[in-house]
Amino acid sequence: MLFGRKRAEKDKTGATEAKPAEQAGKQGTGAILKDVLYGMAAHGNVTAALRTRMYMEHLFMFITLGDMLGIPVLPPYYSLRILPYAVPNIESWKQRVFRERDFTDALY
Amino acid sequence: MTPFWFVVAALVAYGLAYFLYGRWYDRTVWKPDPKKTTPAHMYMDGVEFFPASRYVLWGYQFKSVAALGPILGPFIALQYGWLPALLWIIFGNFFIGWVQDYGAIMVSVRNQGRSFGPIAYEFTGSSGRNTLLGFILFYLLMISATFIFFIARFWNTLPGTFAGTVGVIITGVIVGQLMYKARLNVGWTTLIAVVLVALSVLLGLYLPMPVNAFGAWSVAFWAAVASIFLYVASILPLPTLIQPMNFVSFFPTFLAVILIIIGALLSPVFHIPLQQPAWKGFWSPASGPMWPMMFLAIACGAISGWHSLVGSSTTAKQLDLETDAHPVGAGAMLGEGLLALASLASYMVLTPDQTKVNVTAWVAGAEKLTMGFLGGQAAVPILQTYFGVALVLFAITVQALVTRFWRLVSAEIFGQGSFAVLGQKHVATFVGLLIAWLFAVSGSWNNLWLYFGGSNQLLAGLALMLITIHLARVKERTGVTFWPAMFMMVTTILGLIYQTYIFLKAVITQKTLVQPPLNQIHWAATTLDAIFTVVGVVLVVLGIRMAWMTLSSYQKAKAMPAAGVSQPASTGE
Numbered sequence: 237m238l239f240g241r242k243r244a245e246k247d248k249t250g251a252t253e254a255k256p257a258e259q260a261g262k263q264g265t266g267a268i269l270k271d272v273l274y275g276m277a278a279h280g281n282v283t284a285a286l287r288t289r290m291y292m293e294h295l296f297m298f299i300t301l302g303d304m305l306g307i308p309v310l311p312p313y314y315s316l317r318i319l320p321y322a323v324p325n326i327e328s329w330k331q332r333v334f335r336e337r338d339f340t341d342a343l344y
Numbered sequence: 345m346t347p348f349w350f351v352v353a354a355l356v357a358y359g360l361a362y363f364l365y366g367r368w369y370d371r372t373v374w375k376p377d378p379k380k381t382t383p384a385h386m387y388m389d390g391v392e393f394f395p396a397s398r399y400v401l402w403g404y405q406f407k408s409v410a411a412l413g414p415i416l417g418p419f420i421a422l423q424y425g426w427l428p429a430l431l432w433i434i435f436g437n438f439f440i441g442w443v444q445d446y447g448a449i450m451v452s453v454r455n456q457g458r459s460f461g462p463i464a465y466e467f468t469g470s471s472g473r474n475t476l477l478g479f480i481l482f483y484l485l486m487i488s489a490t491f492i493f494f495i496a497r498f499w500n501t502l503p504g505t506f507a508g509t510v511g512v513i514i515t516g517v518i519v520g521q522l523m524y525k526a527r528l529n530v531g532w533t534t535l536i537a538v539v540l541v542a543l544s545v546l547l548g549l550y551l552p553m554p555v556n557a558f559g560a561w562s563v564a565f566w567a568a569v570a571s572i573f574l575y576v577a578s579i580l581p582l583p584t585l586i587q588p589m590n591f592v593s594f595f596p597t598f599l600a601v602i603l604i605i606i607g608a609l610l611s612p613v614f615h616i617p618l619q620q621p622a623w624k625g626f627w628s629p630a631s632g633p634m635w636p637m638m639f640l641a642i643a644c645g646a647i648s649g650w651h652s653l654v655g656s657s658t659t660a661k662q663l664d665l666e667t668d669a670h671p672v673g674a675g676a677m678l679g680e681g682l683l684a685l686a687s688l689a690s691y692m693v694l695t696p697d698q699t700k701v702n703v704t705a706w707v708a709g710a711e712k713l714t715m716g717f718l719g720g721q722a723a724v725p726i727l728q729t730y731f732g733v734a735l736v737l738f739a740i741t742v743q744a745l746v747t748r749f750w751r752l753v754s755a756e757i758f759g760q761g762s763f764a765v766l767g768q769k770h771v772a773t774f775v776g777l778l779i780a781w782l783f784a785v786s787g788s789w790n791n792l793w794l795y796f797g798g799s800n801q802l803l804a805g806l807a808l809m810l811i812t813i814h815l816a817r818v819k820e821r822t823g824v825t826f827w828p829a830m831f832m833m834v835t836t837i838l839g840l841i842y843q844t845y846i847f848l849k850a851v852i853t854q855k856t857l858v859q860p861p862l863n864q865i866h867w868a869a870t871t872l873d874a875i876f877t878v879v880g881v882v883l884v885v886l887g888i889r890m891a892w893m894t895l896s897s898y899q900k901a902k903a904m905p906a907a908g909v910s911q912p913a914s915t916g917e
Contacts, residue, residue: 268399275403277594278530279396283658284582285524290391328389338461339477339756343657343749344408
């Protein structure tokens with residue numbers, strides 16, 4: 237599974253539809269405590285792991301589909317073999333690569 | 345009188361700040377709309393931008409901002425008595441602290457989830473952004489110098505802390521391997537982590553290091569050990585060492601905070617009275633006048649620039665609904681205020697002699713507050729080791745991230761041009777740690793802490809100005825952020841000028857502020873005093889320049905029409 241696809245697909249339907257505030261507020265005490273503990277202990281860990289995977293995915297995409305940017309790294313035959321698997325990921329890859337980044341984005 | 349009443353008073357004050365003042369500000373100024381699409385949804389990539397629960401983000405934001413600042417700041421502020429420290433922690437947080445944290449998240453959310461670098465660029469131009477970059481570089485240097493000093497001092501003074509810290513670091517490495525390589529279930533990994541951390545504290549208890557083993561050079565030695573560890577941590581990928589170490593450190597550090605708060609609340613039961621005087625005077629021989637210096641000393645407990653960097657760089661990108669910004673930003677900052685108060689309480693129960701020069705007094709206070717319900721006098725050795733290890737972990741986990749961030753900022757500044765080598769990964773890290781080590785060895789920790797606090801709170805003032813500029817552009821009420829910004833900028837710049845003058849006076853009068861052993865080497869001590877003077881001048885110049893730029897941009901923003909300000913598209917209605 238290429239990076240980020242699962243989550244993007246999962247959230248595709250509700251991506252631009254905000255949850256009603258009252259629905260978001262309906263969470264049991266146990267679930268709230270679990271969320272807070274997860275946020276304190278592991279959320280930073282999870283996002284750091286995701287970022288590492290993102291950089292590796294970028295590298296993979298550059299190597300296999302570099303032709304799209306005018307950098308033919310891999311012979312086109314192999315790129316075409318990989319293309320069907322990479323197509324769903326191209327949009328979010330472009331979005332991530334083209335996003336303006338700053339040193340203040342790299343704090344955590 | 346016991347610390348109980350202070351914790352209760354703070355809870356009431358922070359409750360009012362959150363539920364009355366906070367909600368009024370939220371509804372009348374920012375007017376968050378739960379139907380507006382946040383950057384987490386608009387730019388969702390599953391990595392940096394994705395919606396997370398408000399409770400997850402509250403926990404994340406709180407963990408990211410709670411470090412050594414709110415713990416050690418009140419110790420330095422005690423030079424004026426506990427009353428001014430208490431009032432600033434409560435009212436500073438009430439009127440300024442949470443406003444900045446919340447505003448930083450909201451301004452980022454309303455500007456496509458951008459962090460403070462690009463926002464500063466948009467509001468103040470490229471020179472404003474470059475000034476901010478330079479200022480942050482020196483700010484990081486000051487954090488590093490003070491934190492490395494304290495890590496070394498704790499290892500040197502508290503015998504069990506070094507072995508305990510090493511145990512926790514090794515636990516972090518093991519946990520990282522279990523999570524990412526062995527792919528062990530998170531629940532089991534956590535259980536293993538907690539057991540290994542407990543064993544690490546026991547290891548510290550049974551493997552104490554001798555105090556002052558290297559005589560006058562002991563702090564220099566331990567600072568070098570800390571620097572070597574930080575070098576390795578910042579060079580390796582985040583998931584290899586820093587993040588797993590932060591994960592395992594969470595358990596002992598936050599248990600320590602909870603225990604101290606419980607201890608403060610139970611203080612009437614165990615008859616633990618306040619022993620510090622409420623007021624010592626407006627002038628402190630070590631730090632100077634209470635205004636502005638106390639407002640520099642209490643770093644993070646009342647307001648901190650670091651929070652705006654965290655809030656805009658990560659939290660704002662994951663905010664599910666705009667209405668979550670209030671509980672996440674304001675809630676986490678008020679929680680941090682409670683941490684500062686718990687730390688103040690642990691100093692207040694000690695005698696003035698115990699807190700006079702002893703920077704590890706927090707451990708002694710924590711022991712005193714908790715031993716009543718944790719086993720009495722017999723538990724003191726284990727409590728001392730435990731709280732000592734927790735104190736080191738508070739410092740070392742953030743310092744590892746700061747060292748890494750220094751490397752990235754250096755790469756940004758020196759990445760191209762004649763000094764490109766200074767932006768190279770290993771060179772940047774080595775140079776940054778070498779300078780910080782040298783500063784730490786100078787022993788002028790009180791004065792350097794004031795530089796750190798000054799730059800940290802000045803950064804907060806600048807963040808408040810960026811928030812004010814945004815509000816002026818969208819034609820909203822600006823007074824709630826503008827006047828706190830002015831107060832923070834004037835206070836911190838004057839504080840930095842005063843501290844620079846103190847170092848300059850040391851150079852001119854040849855009465856060095858450098859402590860043993862370097863003060864025995866006359867030329868080295870004078871050179872360090874001179875370097876600290878230059879650092880102060882640079883911080884003041886960059887701070888004034890940035891303040892001037894933000895004020896000019898504010899004037900322009902007030903004059904310009906509301907149209908043209910970037911706002912996320914609304915999908916509601």
